[in-house]
Amino acid sequence: MKNKAPLIGYSLIFLGAALIITDAGALFNMYYLYYISIIVGIIILLTYYLITRSEKNLLCRIGFHKFEHIGWDDEVSFRLIYRCRRCGYVKRVIRSSGGGGM
Numbered sequence: 001m002k003n004k005a006p007l008i009g010y011s012l013i014f015l016g017a018a019l020i021i022t023d024a025g026a027l028f029n030m031y032y033l034y035y036i037s038i039i040v041g042i043i044i045l046l047t048y049y050l051i052t053r054s055e056k057n058l059l060c061r062i063g064f065h066k067f068e069h070i071g072w073d074d075e076v077s078f079r080l081i082y083r084c085r086r087c088g089y090v091k092r093v094i095r096s097s098g099g100g101g102m
């Protein structure tokens with residue numbers, strides 16, 4: 001049951017956002033329910049990530065890593081290596097030749 005939490009959370013957020021966008025609240029006068037749906041969805045997701053992940057930093061646990069560029073991958077060209085300053089999580093990103101960005 002535990003790993004269904006993200007699905008439920010995302011569903012609630014999506015449902016609430018979709019109903020607000022389609023302006024269903026004007027018909028049913030239940031606008032606040034959609035915001036509650038989104039808020040509950042976010043709480044479920046955050047709770048799930050805080051419980052299941054092991055990073056010490058709370059922001060890292062919910063996916064907000066503080067990445068810094070530490071080098072290039074030896075195996076694949078144009079692949080950048082980033083490491084999180086807080087928890088040490090490493091990710092590799094293939095950089096497209098045309099892109100600007102960071």
Ligand SMILES: [Zn+2]
Nearest residue numbers: 060065084087
């Ligand atoms: Zn991190």
